[in-house]
Amino acid sequence: MGTRLDLRGRLPQVELLENEPMARHTTFRIGGPARWMFLPRTAGQAGEVLALCHGLGVVPFFLGNGSNLLVSDGGYDGVILSTAKLEGDLAVEEETAIRVDSGVSLSRLAAFAADRGLTGLEFASGIPGSVGGAVRMNAGAYGGEMSQVLEWVDYLDETGTLHRATAADCDFSYRRSIFCKRPWLITGALLRLRRGVEAEIRGEMAELNRRRREKQPLEYPSAGSTFKRPQEYFAAALIEECGLKGLQVGGAQVSEKHSGFVINRGGATCADVLALMDQVRARVLDRTGVVLEPEVEVLK
Ligand SMILES: Cc1cc2nc3c(=O)[nH]c(=O)nc-3n(C[C@H](O)[C@H](O)[C@H](O)COP(=O)(O)OP(=O)(O)OC[C@H]3O[C@@H](n4cnc5c(N)ncnc54)[C@H](O)[C@@H]3O)c2cc1C
Numbered sequence: 665m666g667t668r669l670d671l672r673g674r675l676p677q678v679e680l681l682e683n684e685p686m687a688r689h690t691t692f693r694i695g696g697p698a699r700w701m702f703l704p705r706t707a708g709q710a711g712e713v714l715a716l717c718h719g720l721g722v723v724p725f726f727l728g729n730g731s732n733l734l735v736s737d738g739g740y741d742g743v744i745l746s747t748a749k750l751e752g753d754l755a756v757e758e759e760t761a762i763r764v765d766s767g768v769s770l771s772r773l774a775a776f777a778a779d780r781g782l783t784g785l786e787f788a789s790g791i792p793g794s795v796g797g798a799v800r801m802n803a804g805a806y807g808g809e810m811s812q813v814l815e816w817v818d819y820l821d822e823t824g825t826l827h828r829a830t831a832a833d834c835d836f837s838y839r840r841s842i843f844c845k846r847p848w849l850i851t852g853a854l855l856r857l858r859r860g861v862e863a864e865i866r867g868e869m870a871e872l873n874r875r876r877r878e879k880q881p882l883e884y885p886s887a888g889s890t891f892k893r894p895q896e897y898f899a900a901a902l903i904e905e906c907g908l909k910g911l912q913v914g915g916a917q918v919s920e921k922h923s924g925f926v927i928n929r930g931g932a933t934c935a936d937v938l939a940l941m942d943q944v945r946a947r948v949l950d951r952t953g954v955v956l957e958p959e960v961e962v963l964k
Contacts (some may be wrong), residue, residue: 669720671700671743675712677748679703683808683925686735686963688744689727689891691792693885694934695735701727701744706751707765707851711824714849718823723847728797732887736964737934745849753776758782760857761815766796766850770803772872773855777786778869783860785814785867790876792888796850802844806872810835818852826851839959841891881919883926887953890941891924891956897958900924903944905949913940938962 671680680702686695704710717724724743727733750767753774757763762782764773774789782820787808791798797818802810814831821827827848835842843850853958876882891899903923911918915932918940921924926937926944945956 669700669722669743671716674716675702675709678709678713679705683739686730686739686744689748690730690733690735690887691885692730692887692932692936692937693822694737694926694928695931695933696713696737696739696856698735698740698744698796699742699893701746702934703746703749705749707818707820710745710747710849710851711820711826712748714820714822715824717743719746723822726800726849728767728794728800730793731792732797732801732959732961734887734934734937734960734962737964738964740963747794747849750851756782757854758801759900760845760859762855762857763852764795764855766794766799769793770795770798774869777855777857778865779864779948781862781865782857783865784808785855786865786872789869790873795853798839798852799834799853800852801839802840802841806875809836811841813855813857815854815856817850817854819848822847823910842925879922881921881925881927884919884929886919886925887960889924889959890924890926890944895910895955897952897954898924902948902952902954902956906947908942908944908947911940912941912942916948918944934962 683697684701686698687693702713724745725836727744727746733937747767753765770788770791774785777785787806791803795797813918816830908918909923910920914936915928915929919927930943
């Protein structure tokens with residue numbers, strides 16, 4: 665698709681990268697070149713990118729912080745729309761709500777809330793995603809998830825037209841939302857929090873981040889949990905039970921610290937990770953009868 669397209673000069677006001685290595689844009693540090701990558705600075709510019717793509721019959725792939733993504737070694741022969749440079753505004757509204765742009769990181773958002781004594785986002789402070797990616801994935805941890813705090817989102821549809829959806833419209837479920845089914849770009853959100861005590865909020869965030877550091881292999885690149893939590897089970901426990909902790913294919917390894925994570929021990933390719941995931945799924949199915957579904961999204 666992308667090879668036939670020539671996007672140079674089509675939107676001179678919007679930053680455009682050509683053959684950009686995706687390993688630079690994913691927390692796995694894996695992925696070949698993206699043929700085209702737009703980096704709009706405003707929602708208006710993002711709308712122009714969407715309108716251009718729509719006119720050309722191309723569906724762009726949206727990139728947040730790349731923390732739930734595995735990109736193929738051959739790269740992506742299409743158009744990426746990254747929110748990394750979208751205006752990063754944060755503002756308190758109606759005393760206990762925060763209005764935030766989609767490219768802002770969850771850690772920055774959680775710190776902003778803590779500074780203002782607003783509670784409800786402590787769970788999010790250690791999730792390495794952007795607000796847009798987190799709303800799309802209904803990201804969550806330690807009993808909290810985005811659907812519990814979201815009041816509304818602003819999004820651009822495939823033609824570049826701006827809409828607002830309430831939390832009820834988002835059709836949230838475990839790690840899913842309506843944005844998994846529709847090619848719509850989240851540009852901003854309003855999060856409804858509660859008044860709390862700043863020291864307690866900070867204490868809770870520090871404690872959750874300490875638990876993460878203790879349990880998760882944060883010293884290696886990864887995309888977090890590799891598999892979704894199967895009903896009534898924990899993926900990590902099943903993987904460990906099957907003796908797969910430490911299993912390695914090339915540079916990819918089932919973490920010895922947390923079996924739910926596949927890590928890049930250095931020089932791992934996408935092919936290594938996929939081969940390792942296949943082995944893990946096959947052995948877990950064979951030994952326990954449980955089907956593991958990938959949580960990490962694969963972009964080919
Ligand atoms: C060390 C580590 C720990 C993690 N811990 C957790 C955890 O505790 N809980 C959890 O839920 N996740 C966790 N994750 C996974 C990941 O951080 C979340 O899924 C996060 O929400 C992904 O956000 P992102 O911005 O990185 O999205 P990306 O990886 O860039 O994209 C993910 C999906 O969202 C789409 N997307 C991105 N931005 C937008 C947008 N603006 N509009 C519409 N669609 C968009 C992409 O197209 C893609 O389909 C962890 C990951 C790592 C590496």
